[in-house]
Amino acid sequence: MIQVSQLSFAYSKKHPVLRNLNFIIEPGEIINILGPNGCGKSTLLKAILGFLPLKRGLVHINGHDVVSLRPQRLARLLSYVPQMHNTPFNYQVLDVVLMGRVFSGPWYKYTREDHDIARDALHRVRLLDLASRPYQHLSGGQRQLVLIARALAQGADYFIMDEPVTGLDYSNQFYLLETIRELSAQGGAQKTGKLIFILTTHHPEHALFLGGRALLIQKGQLLADGPVEAVVTAQGICDLYGIKPQFLDKIINSYGKQYGMAC
Amino acid sequence: MIRHLGVALFAIFGAIMVSLLIGRYGFDFHDLMSLSKALLAGQELTMKQHEILFVLIKIRLPRIVAAMLVGAGLAVSGGAYQAMFLNPLVSPGILGVLSGASFGAALGIVFFRSMIMTQILAFCMGCAAVGLAILLSTLVRRSSLLVMLLGGMISAALFGSLTSLLKFLADPNKELPELVYWLMGSFARVNEETLLWIGLPIVGLIIYLSVQGKVANVLSMGDEEALSLGVAVKRTRLQIILAATLLSALTVILTGIVQWVGLVIPHIMRFVVGPDNRVLLPASAIGGAVFMLGTDAVVRSVSTAELPIGVFTSLVALPLFILSLYVNRRNWK
Numbered sequence: 297m298i299q300v301s302q303l304s305f306a307y308s309k310k311h312p313v314l315r316n317l318n319f320i321i322e323p324g325e326i327i328n329i330l331g332p333n334g335c336g337k338s339t340l341l342k343a344i345l346g347f348l349p350l351k352r353g354l355v356h357i358n359g360h361d362v363v364s365l366r367p368q369r370l371a372r373l374l375s376y377v378p379q380m381h382n383t384p385f386n387y388q389v390l391d392v393v394l395m396g397r398v399f400s401g402p403w404y405k406y407t408r409e410d411h412d413i414a415r416d417a418l419h420r421v422r423l424l425d426l427a428s429r430p431y432q433h434l435s436g437g438q439r440q441l442v443l444i445a446r447a448l449a450q451g452a453d454y455f456i457m458d459e460p461v462t463g464l465d466y467s468n469q470f471y472l473l474e475t476i477r478e479l480s481a482q483g484g485a486q487k488t489g490k491l492i493f494i495l496t497t498h499h500p501e502h503a504l505f506l507g508g509r510a511l512l513i514q515k516g517q518l519l520a521d522g523p524v525e526a527v528v529t530a531q532g533i534c535d536l537y538g539i540k541p542q543f544l545d546k547i548i549n550s551y552g553k554q555y556g557m558a559c
Numbered sequence: 560m561i562r563h564l565g566v567a568l569f570a571i572f573g574a575i576m577v578s579l580l581i582g583r584y585g586f587d588f589h590d591l592m593s594l595s596k597a598l599l600a601g602q603e604l605t606m607k608q609h610e611i612l613f614v615l616i617k618i619r620l621p622r623i624v625a626a627m628l629v630g631a632g633l634a635v636s637g638g639a640y641q642a643m644f645l646n647p648l649v650s651p652g653i654l655g656v657l658s659g660a661s662f663g664a665a666l667g668i669v670f671f672r673s674m675i676m677t678q679i680l681a682f683c684m685g686c687a688a689v690g691l692a693i694l695l696s697t698l699v700r701r702s703s704l705l706v707m708l709l710g711g712m713i714s715a716a717l718f719g720s721l722t723s724l725l726k727f728l729a730d731p732n733k734e735l736p737e738l739v740y741w742l743m744g745s746f747a748r749v750n751e752e753t754l755l756w757i758g759l760p761i762v763g764l765i766i767y768l769s770v771q772g773k774v775a776n777v778l779s780m781g782d783e784e785a786l787s788l789g790v791a792v793k794r795t796r797l798q799i800i801l802a803a804t805l806l807s808a809l810t811v812i813l814t815g816i817v818q819w820v821g822l823v824i825p826h827i828m829r830f831v832v833g834p835d836n837r838v839l840l841p842a843s844a845i846g847g848a849v850f851m852l853g854t855d856a857v858v859r860s861v862s863t864a865e866l867p868i869g870v871f872t873s874l875v876a877l878p879l880f881i882l883s884l885y886v887n888r889r890n891w892k
Contacts, residue, residue: 347783371789378784384645385779385834398777399789404770405837450788 297322298344298454298492303353304516305336305343313339315516317353323453324490326480326508328497328524332537336516337496341456344494346370357454368399375447377457380440380464386432389442393418393427396449410449417448420482421475437468441475448479457495461502473505480508500528512536563832567845571627574852578623581856583863584614617751625749626855626868627848628761629810630820634847635768636803637821638828638840642775643800644704647829650822651807654707654800655714657818659688660811661742662718665725668738674748677741678812685808688714693797704782744815744869746855757812764806769844771799772837779836817869823876824850827883850876 298321305314313336321327331337342348344355346362355362357373365373375396383392396417397410406414418424421441426434431442440460447455460476461469480491497503503510503524510527512519512535519536520527530548534541580588586607594608604612636651644653652658663684667677695710729735777785778796786792807821828842851868854875858866 342783345783345787347786367786367791368789371787374787376784376787383780384647385642385829385836387776387834391776391835395777395780395788398773404773406773446788456787 297356297358298494299354299356300344301354301356303340303343303350303355305339305348305350305352313516314343314353317513317516317518319511319518319521321454321492321494323492324480325492326476326506327492327494328503328506328508328510328528329495329513330497330500330503330510330528330536331513331519335513337513338458340513341458341494341496345374345376345456371399371450371452373452374454374456375450375452377440377443377447377455377460379458379460379462380436380443383431386430388427389423389429389431389434390414390418390427392431392442393446393449396446396451413451414445414449417445418442420448420479421445435468437464437472440464440468440472444472444475444479453490453492455491455493455495457493459496459498461497461499469499469502470505473502477506500533503528563838563842567842570849571845574849574856575623575627578626578852578856579615579619581860582614582619583859584610584618586611586614621749621751621754622746622855623852624754624758625746625813626851628754628758628765629814629817630824630847630849630851631765631844632761632806632810632847633817633820634824634828634850635765635840635844636806638825638836638843639768639771639775639799639803640821641825642779642836642840643796643803644708645779645781647826648822649708650819651803652715652818652821654692654711654804655688655718656685656804656807657811657816658715658718658722659691660685660808661816662688662722662725664741664811664815665722665729665738668741669725669729669734672734678753681811681815682808684718685811686804688718689801689804691717693800740867741815742869743867744817744872745865745867746814747865748815749813753813757809761806761809761813764802764809765844767802768799768806769841772835772840775799775836775840814868817872819873819876819880820847820850823880823883827879830883830887 300317300319303314303317304312306312317340329337329340339348343350344362346355346365350363360369360373362370393414394406394410397406397413401407401410415424415427418427421444423438423441423445426438431439434442461472464472476493476495480493507524509522510524511521512527512532514536520532530541530544533539534544579591580586590607590611594604594611597604597608633651640649640651640653641647660681663680663682664677666684667673667680671677692707692710692714695713696707699706726735726738729738774790774795777788777790778792778799782792810817824847825839825843828839828846832838832842854871855868857875858868858871
């Protein structure tokens with residue numbers, strides 16, 4: 297369980313980014329975080345990940361305070377899937393996934409068990425065939441899946457993803473979301489508990505596709521919190537992004553027409 | 560893995576053998592073999608064999624050991640620096656250790672005129688320059704690696720100009736040439752005593768850095784990722800940077816300033832063994848040792864005069880560097 301209570305944060309005193317956030321994340325949930333640019337989505341993720349020196353408010357994971365938890369312990373509870381990125385060094389895919397096991401075993405090498413776990417994680421995202429390929433030569437969608445495999449190898453229950461579909465093409469976006477849904481249903485690498493995905497997204501339709509729960513954040517505050525179907529509504533989206541209902545209708549209509557013709 | 564190790568041992572052994580045989584005092588492989596046979600059998604040595612033994616132990620061996628330590632040290636610390644700064648174009652001098660050491664040496668030569676003081680000051684000022692770079696980076700809140708690199712640039716520029724000032728002040732007949740030669744790097748000053756008390760820490764640091772690959776890989780993904788993967792980022796990164804700095808500063812005591820090895824060797828080895836630091840760091844150490852032995856062999860065979868090794872490292876390394884860039888060009892996207 298992740299408990300966020302009275303969380304406020306500011307990079308500089310004049311500009312608060314998060315204002316008094318309160319919510320609880322239960323096991324087995326998919327949490328979609330939506331909000332306009334600069335509303336504090338990414339900062340919230342960083343706060344949960346323990347990257348930020350929190351002065352006001354608390355983030356507890358299974359009863360532990362993230363700020364005071366040692367990185368090794370935290371890595372077993374939380375894993376982070378960063379946005380698709382380039383590394384300066386072109387490591388092999390398997391080596392990237394193995395990084396998820398860095399806290400386990402002796403400090404200078406990975407054990408056979410680590411290798412098995414890494415391969416199993418790659419297998420679960422259906423990329424085992426690419427294990428010995430250079431990471432940089434993969435497509436964007438594949439790279440994102442490798443990072444998910446690395447997070448799986450970490451063995452944590454909570455997956456924190458910052459805009460996971462950014463930069464992916466249309467089909468890869470939904471392939472990735474489908475993978476997330478599958479993994480969420482399957483459970484953790486050790487298959488003990490349920491995986492919990494906490495992700496930010498700019499696409500309301502992705503939240504609807506994934507289902508679960510949605511947090512709408514505006515100017516650092518919670519605008520709405522509830523099941524996706526109840527929260528990500530036309531009204532909710534208009535309120536969140538400050539767009540006029542007519543404009544939203546226009547967008548939805550254009551979508552509908554296209555799909556209508558195709559189907 | 561085993562295959563790599565075999566190749567590495569073979570390369571080192573070959574380089575040592577070649578280095579042992581090259582030099583002004585001439586003897587060949589047969590002399591060496593008969594000498595070792597005589598030694599193993601406990602026979603009386605001939606006059607010639609005594610001479611060979613003296614040359615080997617007193618002159619060539621210290622030089623070979625020094626060349627290997629300096630090459631391995633600079634290369635492995637360069638590799639570690641590159642991983643720590645997420646940048647394959649970083650060399651050990653990036654935080655100012657070589658500029659600081661140059662200034663220290665200039666101080667020793669101009670004001671103290673003593674070899675020991677020159678070595679001690681070079682080491683201390685090298686460390687001080689890096690300390691200044693890190694101190695500058697802490698001035699910025701939530702500072703990043705980029706700020707540390709900027710600190711290094713400032714520190715290197717500061718000590719660079721101070722060195723120039725001392726060059727200007729130095730006596731152009733005596734101190735200036737000595738300083739200039741020192742800055743070019745040379746194995747001529749290597750002797751057994753220095754080797755004994757510097758060799759051990761150098762070997763220790765080379766081994767320490769060589770086995771950091773697992774963590775170095777993770778740290779090379781950036782602070783936030785490494786932290787989320789379970790590494791105590793700040794402490795670990797600083798530890799490795801300090802070890803690499805200390806190692807480069809120690810090599811300066813042995814040979815003065817040797818450029819390029821720390822940048823080029825990890826690059827070339829990345830082409831040979833791949834970017835995985837678990838293999839790359841030890842491979843860089845071995846590659847650096849072999850490269851330095853080879854370069855020294857070249858230096859000793861082209862001229863009977865003692866040529867500065869620092870000049871030749873760039874002359875030998877640069878074509879290799881360009882070659883590795885060319886061969887690796889597909890990976891440079």
